Amino acid sequence: MRLCWLRNGALLGLTFCLAAGAPARGEDWQAARDRAAQLLSGMIRIESVNPPGGETPAARLLADALTGRGIENQVLEGAPGRGNVVARLPATHPDGRGPILLLSHLDVVPADPEAWAFPPFSGAIRDGHVFGRGALDDKGHGVVFVEALALLHESGRPRGRDLVFAATAGEEVDGAGAIWLIENHWDLLGPPVAVWNEGGASTSLPEAAGRIVHSIATGEKRSLWLTLVTHGEGGHGSTPVADSANDRLIRALARISEWETPIRITPGVGLAMQRLAETLPPLAAFVARNAGNPLVQLLAGDRLTASRTLNAMVRDTISITVLKSGLKHNVIPRRAEARLDIRLLPDTDAAAFIRMLETVIDDPEVEIVLPERGLPPVIPASPAEHEIFAAIEAEMERSLPGGVTVPVQANGATDSLFFRARGVPAYGFLPVQVDAELGGTMHGLDERIPLVELERAVRVTTAVLARITQPSDSGPSDGKR
Numbered sequence: 154m155r156l157c158w159l160r161n162g163a164l165l166g167l168t169f170c171l172a173a174g175a176p177a178r179g180e181d182w183q184a185a186r187d188r189a190a191q192l193l194s195g196m197i198r199i200e201s202v203n204p205p206g207g208e209t210p211a212a213r214l215l216a217d218a219l220t221g222r223g224i225e226n227q228v229l230e231g232a233p234g235r236g237n238v239v240a241r242l243p244a245t246h247p248d249g250r251g252p253i254l255l256l257s258h259l260d261v262v263p264a265d266p267e268a269w270a271f272p273p274f275s276g277a278i279r280d281g282h283v284f285g286r287g288a289l290d291d292k293g294h295g296v297v298f299v300e301a302l303a304l305l306h307e308s309g310r311p312r313g314r315d316l317v318f319a320a321t322a323g324e325e326v327d328g329a330g331a332i333w334l335i336e337n338h339w340d341l342l343g344p345p346v347a348v349w350n351e352g353g354a355s356t357s358l359p360e361a362a363g364r365i366v367h368s369i370a371t372g373e374k375r376s377l378w379l380t381l382v383t384h385g386e387g388g389h390g391s392t393p394v395a396d397s398a399n400d401r402l403i404r405a406l407a408r409i410s411e412w413e414t415p416i417r418i419t420p421g422v423g424l425a426m427q428r429l430a431e432t433l434p435p436l437a438a439f440v441a442r443n444a445g446n447p448l449v450q451l452l453a454g455d456r457l458t459a460s461r462t463l464n465a466m467v468r469d470t471i472s473i474t475v476l477k478s479g480l481k482h483n484v485i486p487r488r489a490e491a492r493l494d495i496r497l498l499p500d501t502d503a504a505a506f507i508r509m510l511e512t513v514i515d516d517p518e519v520e521i522v523l524p525e526r527g528l529p530p531v532i533p534a535s536p537a538e539h540e541i542f543a544a545i546e547a548e549m550e551r552s553l554p555g556g557v558t559v560p561v562q563a564n565g566a567t568d569s570l571f572f573r574a575r576g577v578p579a580y581g582f583l584p585v586q587v588d589a590e591l592g593g594t595m596h597g598l599d600e601r602i603p604l605v606e607l608e609r610a611v612r613v614t615t616a617v618l619a620r621i622t623q624p625s626d627s628g629p630s631d632g633k634r
């Protein structure tokens with residue numbers, strides 16, 4: 154139980170709230186949902202596809218929404234057209250605790266209109282959904298943060314600490330916006346003592362009779378994007394050469410695609426499996442609890458790698474994503490290229506992995522082009538024992554009771570990485586319930602968010618922000634209490 158504050162910040166007697174995160178007044182959630190849906194629709198209509206990005210109009214739209222709700226903000230371009238928006242909701246009753254950063258990104262991955270069932274950049278609101286690229290990843294999250302911040306601001310609840318909001322450019326390629334903000338405007342970002350970002354959601358687990366699992370990303374795999382280049386003699390297709398650039402590349406790729414990288418249970422995945430085990434039937438629970446045991450891996454390895462998601466959690470992975478070669482049907486090209494999207498476990502040494510890859514390719518003539526930014530460093534996961542984690546866990550339990558909250562190692566890379574690298578804990582979670590089909594629309598076809606889930610996200614986020622800004626009784630007073 155916590156003390157309830159009135160709208161003007163004064164404490165009226167010893168009134169107690171049963172629910173710590175309950176807003177100080179009744180919210181019109183329908184109106185909040187409609188505002189969020191309209192703003193999200195507008196964001197989706199801005200085609201901030203990366204590359205090239207062009208995020209500034211999206212940054213301005215969020216900035217206008219923040220200004221309209223009385224929250225100070227600024228749009229900052231790290232490069233022409235690559236706008237980021239940063240806003241701050243200052244503490245009303247500072248208690249000495251540092252700012253929390255609410256992070257999202259403005260850019261989206263491409264969408265092929267031919268393959269989608271509806272136009273990917275229409276932002277249509279109908280049939281109970283907001284449709285379009287970015288609805289879940291990650292414009293939806295930015296919009297939810299804006300609405301929740303505004304509701305908290307308007308509620309008049311006292312806040313013991315600053316909340317900072319940032320929506321960045323460039324996340325989908327290399328995190329250029331977040332990196333630029335961190336290097337040039339660290340103080341403006343808080344400086345943050347913790348970050349709440351994208352990376353997890355709630356889903357019901359078929360293996361556990363539909364029990365809901367709230368996955369909060371505490372760590373993530375790191376991207377290692379390599380390019381393989383081969384050269385060879387060119388010529389007319391009618392007179393083949395022995396070792397053409399294409400032949401050499403195909404041989405290398407065949408070896409890579411047959412290579413089974415070793416299964417390895419990181420400490421973060423081990424902890425997640427311990428928590429998940431309580432939801433599983435006995436045999437699956439045994440495998441989950443003992444996933445780190447080599448004998449269990451030998452006997453039940455198939456089970457650990459049965460789903461694409463699980464497989465990616467327990468090993469370094471390689472996807473061959475781009476092949477480039479050839480100009481004409483009857484011309485042997487002199488150069489061929491393949492791009493590898495490699496995702497390393499948080500504690501895999503990138504240089505050591507590349508040495509293993511060279512052994513697998515077994516051809517010194519295949520050139521491995523390293524990323525311009527260098528190799529990704531080892532970055533440990535954030536601790537699950539943290540007030541953001543606890544607040545999300547408590548509010549998701551209120552929203553979707555009976556679930557289990559699990560710290561997860563996300564398979565994708567996000568901007569959280571750059572904060573963890575600075576020692577700032579970061580937590581990835583969009584408070585929505587998605588099934589496998591809906592979750593698969595992120596970076597896939599027909600991305601959309603149900604309005605009921607948009608409303609859930611606004612409600613839960615508002616309540617979590619209320620919890621983590623609740624002035625602490627022990628902190629210094631600014632005299633306004």
Ligand SMILES: [Zn+2]
Pocket residue numbers: 258290291324351
């Ligand atoms: Zn994203």
